[in-house]
Amino acid sequence: MKILVTGASGCIGHYISEALIQETNHELYLLVRNPQKLQVDTNCRPGIHVLQGDMQNIRTFASLLQKIDTAVLTATAWGGADTYDINVVKTQELLSLLSPECQQVIYFSTASILDNNGNLLPQAGEIGTDYIRSKYDCHHQLSQRAIASKTTILFPTLVIGGDANKPYSHLTSGLPEVTKWVDLIRFFQADGSFHFIHGRDIAQVVRYLVDHPRSENQSRSLVLGQAPLTVNQAVEEVCAYFNKKIYFRIPLTLALANAIIALFRIQMATWDRFCLDYRHFIYRNAVNPATFGLPNYCATLSDVLKISGIPPRKNL
Numbered sequence: 295m296k297i298l299v300t301g302a303s304g305c306i307g308h309y310i311s312e313a314l315i316q317e318t319n320h321e322l323y324l325l326v327r328n329p330q331k332l333q334v335d336t337n338c339r340p341g342i343h344v345l346q347g348d349m350q351n352i353r354t355f356a357s358l359l360q361k362i363d364t365a366v367l368t369a370t371a372w373g374g375a376d377t378y379d380i381n382v383v384k385t386q387e388l389l390s391l392l393s394p395e396c397q398q399v400i401y402f403s404t405a406s407i408l409d410n411n412g413n414l415l416p417q418a419g420e421i422g423t424d425y426i427r428s429k430y431d432c433h434h435q436l437s438q439r440a441i442a443s444k445t446t447i448l449f450p451t452l453v454i455g456g457d458a459n460k461p462y463s464h465l466t467s468g469l470p471e472v473t474k475w476v477d478l479i480r481f482f483q484a485d486g487s488f489h490f491i492h493g494r495d496i497a498q499v500v501r502y503l504v505d506h507p508r509s510e511n512q513s514r515s516l517v518l519g520q521a522p523l524t525v526n527q528a529v530e531e532v533c534a535y536f537n538k539k540i541y542f543r544i545p546l547t548l549a550l551a552n553a554i555i556a557l558f559r560i561q562m563a564t565w566d567r568f569c570l571d572y573r574h575f576i577y578r579n580a581v582n583p584a585t586f587g588l589p590n591y592c593a594t595l596s597d598v599l600k601i602s603g604i605p606p607r608k609n610l
Contacts, residue, residue, distance in 0.1 A: 455493025489519025
């Protein structure tokens with residue numbers, strides 16, 4: 295089977311490329327802008343091809359795309375002038391260049407464009423960041439493609455990942471700074487909830503889907519995430535990891551949060567304000583490796599901290 299992976303040098307792309315290289319014998323085509331950023335062993339077995347190119351010039355690979363059996367589309371622009379062009383226009387162009395014989399497409403969106411019931415969240419298309427709005431628009435256009443019936447859309451929640459040989463996700467990069475505030479945040483309660491998932495666990499789901507395409511009676515929209523956590527549960531787990539006691543907790547109500555924002559003149563984008571009000575970014579039937587009978591690599595916040603190289607601390 296010939297498999298294309300776009301965005302192979304990104305955080306998620308690295309984990310997927312590594313899993314497909316090490317755990318399958320498929321012929322792989324890894325699309326990257328800069329091959330030097332691809333820190334996986336592409337010489338460990340035959341059938342691994344590194345393609346230097348850009349989504350903006352995807353048509354240069356038209357001949358190859360006609361031969362691809364499975365396309366795993368992780369390439370994305372996170373912001374800037376080219377966001378819509380790459381995330382919508384060029385992604386749609388790539389889909390149009392695939393052969394009708396292509397077996398499946400695994401396309402990466404974001405859970406930020408969905409409401410709690412898995413439906414499109416209108417505010418994501420109206421006031422989301424450039425990245426979120428582009429994913430929202432691309433989702434609308436996916437159903438118009440001839441290959442729509444073979445397309446599985448993955449909606450990652452908060453992504454953890456990265457190490458010495460892989461770029462860190464935005465969230466993982468900020469973890470050391472956040473943990474410095476544990477002595478303060480342990481005394482607050484907040485109403486909110488979320489999921490997270492590690493890049494390696496995402497890769498295991500993709501590896502499974504590559505060899506087990508969704509059938510007609512199975513959903514082709516999958517939210518990727520571990521079991522949901524409330525903000526309070528998260529604080530408690532982090533405090534337990536650092537051996538910090540919680541003596542009392544002050545409810546951080548929305549009114550109090552607004553007062554703090556006003557007092558310190560904190561500037562918030564419209565989307566950030568919506569997220570503060572929305573609070574519960576949880577989804578029904580979120581999947582992870584365990585859903586498919588596979589072991590989870592990172593299922594708890596303690597796992598997150600440990601894997602991220604943040605050591606537990608003991609009270610003196």
